[in-house]
Amino acid sequence: MKVTIVGLGNAARGDDGVGPRVIDALTSAALPKDTFLARAADGAALLELLEPNRAYVLVDAVAAPEQVGALHCFEPHELRPGAGPLSRSSTSSHALGVAESLGIATALEQVNPQRVRLLGIAIDPRQVMLGAALSPELERVIPHAGAEALTIAARLRDA
Numbered sequence: 001m002k003v004t005i006v007g008l009g010n011a012a013r014g015d016d017g018v019g020p021r022v023i024d025a026l027t028s029a030a031l032p033k034d035t036f037l038a039r040a041a042d043g044a045a046l047l048e049l050l051e052p053n054r055a056y057v058l059v060d061a062v063a064a065p066e067q068v069g070a071l072h073c074f075e076p077h078e079l080r081p082g083a084g085p086l087s088r089s090s091t092s093s094h095a096l097g098v099a100e101s102l103g104i105a106t107a108l109e110q111v112n113p114q115r116v117r118l119l120g121i122a123i124d125p126r127q128v129m130l131g132a133a134l135s136p137e138l139e140r141v142i143p144h145a146g147a148e149a150l151t152i153a154a155r156l157r158d159a
Contacts, residue, residue: 001034001053001054001055001115001156001157001159002034002035002036002053002054002055002157003034003035003036003054003055003056003057003153003156003157004035004036004037004038004049004054004055004056004057005022005023005026005035005036005037005038005056005057005059005149005150005153006019006023006037006038006039006040006046006049006056006057006058006059007019007020007021007022007023007024007037007038007039007040007059007060008020008039008040008041008042008043008046008058008059008060008061008098009041009060009061010041010042012130012131013128013129013130013132014127014128014129014130014131014132014133014134014135015061015123015124015127015128015132015134015135015138016061016123016128017061017134018059018060018061018121018123018134018138018141018142018145019039019058019059019060019061019121020039021134021138021142022059022121022142022145022146022149023037023038023039023059025142025143025146026146026149026150029146029150031150032150032153032154032157034157035150035153035157042096043096043097043098043100043101044096044101046058046098046101047096047101047104047105047110050105050110050111051110051111052109052110052111052112054111054115055115055116055153055156055157055159056111056115056116056117056156057116057117057118057119057149057152057153057156058098058116058117058118058119059118059119059121059145059149060098060118060119060120060121061120061121061122061123061128062120062121062122062123063122063123063124063125064120064122064123065122065123065124065125065126067122068122068123068124068135068137068138069121069122069137069138069140069141070121070122071119071120071121071122071141071144071145071148072119072120072121072122073117073118073119073120073148073152074117074118074120075113075116075117075118076099076102076106076113076116076118077113079097079098079099079102079118098118102116115156115159117152117156119145119148119149119152121138121141121145123135123138
């Protein structure tokens with residue numbers, strides 16, 4: 001099965017750009033067969049990428065200021081639009097969050113939610129500023145996040 005690792009976020013907005021930065025790091029790695037990389041600025045752009053016969057690892061910032069740099073793997077059913085710490089709506093700076101995008105894509109049979117994982121990288125939302133650089137804590141976690149994204153992709157591919 002083909003797996004696409006998608007870095008979500010805006011690299012021009014400080015720590016919100018950690019997803020695309022992980023993809024940048026993976027572009028120089030030897031990727032396993034049938035593993036692809038993509039970027040999406042927000043949930044609407046994510047919808048344009050999704051295809052029914054693929055698996056996806058979505059790499060995105062999640063608001064957790066007490067755990068900056070921690071990695072968390074979520075399944076789509078754990079993302080609740082508009083409610084709680086697992087919600088991309090409550091933590092997202094995007095107009096359309098990941099939870100909403102996956103809900104729409106699932107309803108349209110554009111994606112199988114059992115073949116999607118979100119690799120959340122904890123950030124402090126106060127570090128999301130236009131023109132800001134990625135914080136040093138997140139710079140250090142990028143190699144680990146890339147390795148974890150590849151591990152999750154391998155599990156999805158072999159499932």
